[in-house]
Each structure stands twice: as structure tokens, then as C-alpha cells.
Amino acid sequence: MSYLGKTLRSILAGALAITAVATASFAQDRPSIVSFNGPAGEAYIGRFIKGIKDTAELKGFDIQVFENQFNQAEQDQQVQQVLAAGVLPDVFIWWPSDAVAGLGSLRALSRTGVPVLKINQLPNDQDRQYIFGYAGPDDRLRARNAGYMMREAAAAKKAAGGEGFNVLVLSYPHSYGGYGLSINAFQEAIAGSDLTIIGDVDEGFGQANGYSGAAKAIASLRDEGIHFVYGMDDAILTGGIRALEEAGYVMGEDVIAVGTVCNGDKQLIEEGKQFGTTLQSPLHEGQLAIKMVEEYLETGELENYINFTPNPAVTATNMETVALRGFDGKLYGIDELCSGAWGG
Amino acid sequence: MTDVSASTGNTPNLVQRIRRDYSPLVIGMVGLFLLVFVAGAAFTDDFLTWFNVKTIIRDAALVGIMAIGLTFVTLSGNFFLLSMKEIAALSIICFATLMSADWNQWGPVDADPTTWSLFMTFLVAFVATMIIATIAGALQGALIGLGGNPIVVTLGAAGLFFGIGSWWSDNLVISYRRPHGAEWLGTGSFIGDIPNITVAFVIIAVVAELVLRYTTFGRQVYLVGANRAAGRATGHENFGMAIKCCIIASVCAAFVAVAFSGQVSSAHVNYFSSEFGSSGDMTIMVIAIVMVGGNSIMGGYGSTLRTSLGAIFISSIDNMMVLNGFNSGARVLAVGLMIVFSIIVFALVRRGSRAVE
Numbered sequence: 001m002s003y004l005g006k007t008l009r010s011i012l013a014g015a016l017a018i019t020a021v022a023t024a025s026f027a028q029d030r031p032s033i034v035s036f037n038g039p040a041g042e043a044y045i046g047r048f049i050k051g052i053k054d055t056a057e058l059k060g061f062d063i064q065v066f067e068n069q070f071n072q073a074e075q076d077q078q079v080q081q082v083l084a085a086g087v088l089p090d091v092f093i094w095w096p097s098d099a100v101a102g103l104g105s106l107r108a109l110s111r112t113g114v115p116v117l118k119i120n121q122l123p124n125d126q127d128r129q130y131i132f133g134y135a136g137p138d139d140r141l142r143a144r145n146a147g148y149m150m151r152e153a154a155a156a157k158k159a160a161g162g163e164g165f166n167v168l169v170l171s172y173p174h175s176y177g178g179y180g181l182s183i184n185a186f187q188e189a190i191a192g193s194d195l196t197i198i199g200d201v202d203e204g205f206g207q208a209n210g211y212s213g214a215a216k217a218i219a220s221l222r223d224e225g226i227h228f229v230y231g232m233d234d235a236i237l238t239g240g241i242r243a244l245e246e247a248g249y250v251m252g253e254d255v256i257a258v259g260t261v262c263n264g265d266k267q268l269i270e271e272g273k274q275f276g277t278t279l280q281s282p283l284h285e286g287q288l289a290i291k292m293v294e295e296y297l298e299t300g301e302l303e304n305y306i307n308f309t310p311n312p313a314v315t316a317t318n319m320e321t322v323a324l325r326g327f328d329g330k331l332y333g334i335d336e337l338c339s340g341a342w343g344g
Numbered sequence: 345m346t347d348v349s350a351s352t353g354n355t356p357n358l359v360q361r362i363r364r365d366y367s368p369l370v371i372g373m374v375g376l377f378l379l380v381f382v383a384g385a386a387f388t389d390d391f392l393t394w395f396n397v398k399t400i401i402r403d404a405a406l407v408g409i410m411a412i413g414l415t416f417v418t419l420s421g422n423f424f425l426l427s428m429k430e431i432a433a434l435s436i437i438c439f440a441t442l443m444s445a446d447w448n449q450w451g452p453v454d455a456d457p458t459t460w461s462l463f464m465t466f467l468v469a470f471v472a473t474m475i476i477a478t479i480a481g482a483l484q485g486a487l488i489g490l491g492g493n494p495i496v497v498t499l500g501a502a503g504l505f506f507g508i509g510s511w512w513s514d515n516l517v518i519s520y521r522r523p524h525g526a527e528w529l530g531t532g533s534f535i536g537d538i539p540n541i542t543v544a545f546v547i548i549a550v551v552a553e554l555v556l557r558y559t560t561f562g563r564q565v566y567l568v569g570a571n572r573a574a575g576r577a578t579g580h581e582n583f584g585m586a587i588k589c590c591i592i593a594s595v596c597a598a599f600v601a602v603a604f605s606g607q608v609s610s611a612h613v614n615y616f617s618s619e620f621g622s623s624g625d626m627t628i629m630v631i632a633i634v635m636v637g638g639n640s641i642m643g644g645y646g647s648t649l650r651t652s653l654g655a656i657f658i659s660s661i662d663n664m665m666v667l668n669g670f671n672s673g674a675r676v677l678a679v680g681l682m683i684v685f686s687i688i689v690f691a692l693v694r695r696g697s698r699a700v701e
């Protein structure tokens with residue numbers, strides 16, 4: 001057989017295999033879900049996937065998860081493969097790698113007539129027509145809660161004799177969608193207080209970039225004075241705290257740090273180096289997504305189009321008692337809900 | 345090579361000695377680097393302060409150490425290891441797992457850990473991590489040495505190492521509590537307020553350069569990289585060279601993983617995929633540094649000194665832009681332009697310079 005013949009036969013065999021797997025997966029008489037999301041190798045998404053899989057199993061759904069490596073082109077290809085297989089699920093769960101670039105794939109999913117639930121990234125004007133609802137975090141609420149926590153800490157510091165506090169913000173990249181929502185909500189929350197933002201560094205995601213961004217900001221702002229630091233998530237903030245400590249600041253005394261998401265380092269809160277954070281649980285987010293799917297399949301619509309996960313504040317005083325009841329009925333403690341170096 | 349002192353009959357002055365001892369490439373690079381510093385000092389507040397200089401070098405340290413290791417691979421004519429961040433990922437998982445393992449906690453269970461017990465925990469985790477990195481490097485080096493395409497081999501190895509790390513850690517963050525035996529490397533400082541990782545970067549850069557310049561092994565690296573046939577004719581096969589160089593690169597990647605884990609007291613298989621630099625990919629960042637350093641992608645030309653300066657140069661540009669209030673988009677653009685500019689300039693300079701140093 002020629003090389004071309006072998007290649008064509010391999011492609012055909014591959015397509016048949018995908019179809020067979022998909023057919024076998026959805027062969028049982030149970031509602032089926034296909035979820036498109038990022039990689040399990042990312043800590044937050046890994047816990048999210050655990051949340052949707054466990055809850056889907058509990059609720060009697062079949063679920064297939066397609067992971068992309070934060071790559072919209074790869075996700076688009078996965079959508080085409082699923083559609084080409086011709087075996088459609090009862091619901092699609094859509095976590096776009098890039099909400100704007102992925103609009104074409106979302107439209108293609110919607111045109112099959114299968115309802116689509118968008119998760120993690122708030123709907124925009126363009127994609128609202130293709131989805132039946134949203135389930136996920138509220139960037140604004142957790143940023144606002146962080147602002148309120150910082151106000152509380154500033155009030156205590158003022159009562160102890162201080163005044164006029166400078167805030168360094170360790171941001172997501174400014175091009176990232178969550179940045180605008182977070183910074184606006186945070187600014188609203190601290191408006192009218194003694195807190196003034198003097199620096200906003202967007203080095204990137206994660207602890208290493210948080211460290212690097214903070215170190216540079218300290219070089220330019222230390223003469224002005226840094227009294228508070230707000231991390232748009234705890235991973236970034238954890239790196240920032242390391243940089244501040246290396247620069248000679250005593251965390252909790254010279255500088256008070258407030259973060260969000262709960263994906264950093266629990267020990268920093270225990271030691272008083274981080275004042276607090278606001279919880280955003282990936283496990284809960286996954287469970288919420290399945291709950292919304294269940295509600296839609298039962299009633300044909302959602303009671304609320306937008307459905308947020310709760311974002312309670314977490315500080316050293318309530319850290320051991322904060323708990324959320326999952327949509328599987330179980331009560332989860334903070335170590336199970338958070339996604340960073342917690343429980344270690 | 346022209347001996348300036350012989351032609352003039354006088355003891356050469358500083359400029360003459362620089363021209364005699366260094367190629368135009370090194371002179372150009374150092375000149376450009378100095379120019380950046382002068383411009384930075386002139387137009388940027390707080391740029392040329394001791395604190396900020398420390399920040400720049402500290403910022404360059406982790407990627408710089410990794411790039412120094414990779415330079416050996418490139419100089420030996422084996423292109424790049426596209427698995428650098430995956431080796432680091434596997435290493436950090438190994439290290440953190442052993443740092444947090446109950447069986448690796450030395451000393452009494454109910455008492456505070458002693459310095460000795462912390463050190464023993466660190467030592468066991470460190471040695472095991474380095475052994476794994478050595479195996480990872482040797483495996484890739486052997487396949488490349490046997491004639492495998494370095495790009496294909498290391499891409500495959502990247503998937504293998506990341507997969508093992510992902511499976512081993514179950515994709516979870518592995519954390520261990522402070523105090524621990526890696527703090528001295530991650531956040532400590534023995535010499536004044538200079539972070540130990542900065543000191544480690546400088547020491548590794550100096551040792552690597554001395555090895556390349558003054559040891560038989562270093563000469564062999566250049567020989568095999570510049571002309572594989574000549575190397576074979578003189579008994580220096582690429583098989584052994586590829587293994588040695590890949591082990592050096594892997595061990596450097598593992599050392600960076602240990603240092604970073606010591607800094608954040610945790611590990612996750614994805615730390616090196618999304619957290620370093622605005623591009624977010626440590627392998628790409630490391631390759632960029634090797635290229636900015638003016639090392640020949642075909643091997644036989646370059647040095648780890650240039651790589652180290654390349655790391656500091658990129659860090660300086662990024663630092664200066666942050667101090668001037670640029671956000672990440674503009675900084676990515678500027679660093680990208682610098683990389684392209686450097687590659688073009690060095691390629692032009694190289695046309696007229698020596699083939700092997």
C-alpha cells in the first residue's frame with residue numbers, strides 16, 4: 001500500500017476510534033456533558049475538573065473533559081473533533097481559553113442546538129446569545145472584599161497612630177479580562193479611606209512573577225513608603241511578600257498584605273505575614289457548573305442567568321472555621337476549598 | 345592573532361589588552377550593556393541604586409543559571425534542550441515531595457526541628473533530585489549522541505518528564521512548612537543583604553566560564569561543537585559529549601527548581617510553564633538568553649560569560665521599563681525587539697570574528 005494510502009487509512013481509523021469512544025461514552029441512558037477547559041496540570045483547573053467529575057458522577061451524568069494547554073487554537077480543534085464525531089452530548093460546558101478568539105467555536109457549539117453553559121469568565125455582549133447561563137467566580141466581589149479587609153486593617157493602623165497609607169497593587173497582566181474588574185472594584189472599596197494606590201505592577205501570573213514585579217516596584221517606591229500591598233491573587237502576593245521581606249520590611253507590621261483567590265500559602269496567614277484573602281474555590285466552581293446543568297435539564301432554564309460562587313473573607317481569626325457546603329451536600333473546610341499551598 | 349605588544353614594542357594599555365583578549369562580539373556586548381546602564385542611570389530614577397542593581401541580578405539569577413547550563417549544550421553543537429522547564433518541573437516535584445515526606449523528617453517527632461535535622465531533610469531531597477536530573481540529562485544526551493534530532497528527542501522527553509511530574513504530584517501543589525532546610529538557598533543571604541541565589545548565579549557563571557576556557561573538557565566542547573568530524577578524528581565523539589552537556593544542563597535546571605521551591609516552600613508541576621517572565625514559558629526565556637548572549641546556534645562559538653551578561657541585559661531592560669511605568673505588553677515588545685536586535689548585531693559581528701575562542 002502506498003504511503004498516502006496508509007496515511008488515509010490511519011486518519012480514517014483514528015476518526016472511527018474517536019466516534020467509537022464518544023458513542024460508547026454516551027451509550028448509556030444517562031444525560032451527558034462535554035466540558036472544554038484548560039489543563040488539569042494547572043492547580044486551580046485541576047481542582048475544578050475534580051469538582052465537575054465527582055459531582056457529575058454523583059448526579060448520574062456522563063462527562064467527557066477536553067483539556068487545552070491555555071491555547072485557543074487547540075481548543076478550537078477539539079471542538080471541531082467533537083462536532084465531527086457526530087455524537088452530541090446533552091450539554092456543553094464552555095471555559096474558553098480566550099473568550100474573544102474562541103467566539104467562533106462557541107457559535108459552532110451553539111448551532112448544534114445543544115445548550116451551552118459558560119463558566120469562569122463572565123459573559124460579554126458577543127457571547128450572551130450562544131449560552132443559557134453563567135456559573136463561576138465574581139472577580140468584582142472578591143476584589144471588593146479584599147478592599148474592605150484592607151480598610152479594616154487600615155482603620156486599626158490609624159487607631160494605633162498612623163495615617164495616610166500607600167498601597168502597592170500586584171496585578172494580573174493589564175490585558176487580562178479580570179484585571180479591569182478587579183482593580184475597579186478594589187478602588188471603589190477603598191474610596192474615601194486613608195488608602196492611596198501608589199503603584200500597580202503587572203509582571204504576570206504566579207509567585208515568581210509576583211516576586212519579580214514587587215522587587216522592581218520596591219526599588220522605585222520605597223522612598224515614598226509602602227504600607228499596604230494588594231495581590232490580585234494569592235500566588236502573585238506570595239511572591240510579593242518574599243520580595244518585601246528580602247527588602248527588609250517586616251510583614252504584618254511595616255506592610256500589611258491582602259490577597260484574593262486563596263491560591264497562595266496558608267502559613268503566611270498563620271504567621272501574620274498576610275492579613276487575609278477572599279476565597280474562590282475551584283472545587284466549588286466545578287460543583288456549581290454541574291448544579292446549573294442539572295437545573296437546566298430539569299426545568300429548561302436557569303432561575304438566575306448569572307450564578308456566582310461565594311467569596312467569603314478568610315483571615316487568621318476565621319481560617320479554621322470557614323467552610324462551605326458543596327452542591328454535593330458535603331461540608332468542605334478551607335484546605336479542600338483553596339487551591340494553593342494549603343493543608344501541607 | 346595579532347600581538348599588539350609585539351608590534352608596538354610597548355606594554356599594551358587597557359584598550360589594547362581588551363582588543364587583544366576579547367573578540368569584537370564580547371566588546372560589543374559589554375559596550376551595549378554599559379550603554380543601557382548609562383541610559384538607565386540618566387533617564388530613570390532609582391535605576392542605578394545598589395538596591396535596584398541587586399534586584400536586576402536577582403531577577404536574572406534563576407533563568408541565568410538555567411541558561412548557563414543550556415549554553416554547554418548549544419556550544420557542543422547539539423542545539424537546545426526543549427525540555428528545560430519540564431526537567432525543572434520533574435525536579436521540583438521530586439524535591440518538594442521528599443522535603444514533605446514523613447520518612448525524611450530527621451530528629452525527634454514532637455520537638456522543633458534542629459538545624460541538623462533540617463539540613464538532613466534538605467540533603468536527602470537535594471541529592472535525590474540531582475540524581476533524577478542526571479538521569480534525565482543522560483537519557484536525552486544518549487539519544488542525541490546516537491544521532492537523534494535534538495529537537496525531536498527533547499520535545500519527546502519534555503512530554504515524558506512533565507507527564508511523570510504531573511502523575512507523581514496528582515497535579516496538586518505540594519507544600520512544606522517553614523522553617524525548612526532550603527530556606528537558606530531560596531530566601532537566605534550569607535553575604536550582607538545579597539541573596540544567596542544571586543551569589544550562586546555569580547559562582548556558577550564564573551565556574552562555568554573557567555571550565556570552558558581552561559579545562560580539557562571545555563576545549564572539547566568547542567572542538568566538537570565547531571567541527572564534529574574533527575572531533576571524531578581526534579577521538580572526541582559527540583555521544584559522550586552530548587551526554588555530559590545534557591547532564592550539565594539538566595543539573596542546572598534542577599538546581600533552579602530546588603532554589604525556587606526553597607523560596608516558595610512548595611512545588612507544582614506547572615510552576616515553570618506559566619510563572620517566569622511575561623512570555624510565561626521558561627524554556628523560551630532561557631533559549632532567548634542564550635541567543636542574546638551571542639552564542640552560535642550551530643555550536644563552537646560563544647561562552648557562558650556572554651550568556652550570563654545576556655540574562656542581566658534582559659533583566660535590566662525589563663527593570664528599567666517597570667521603573668518608567670510601562671505595563672507588561674510594552675515590556676514584552678521591548679524585550680522581543682532587544683532579542684531580535686541582539687541576534688542580528690551578533691550575527692553581523694560574528695562574520696568577521698574568530699570561529700573558536
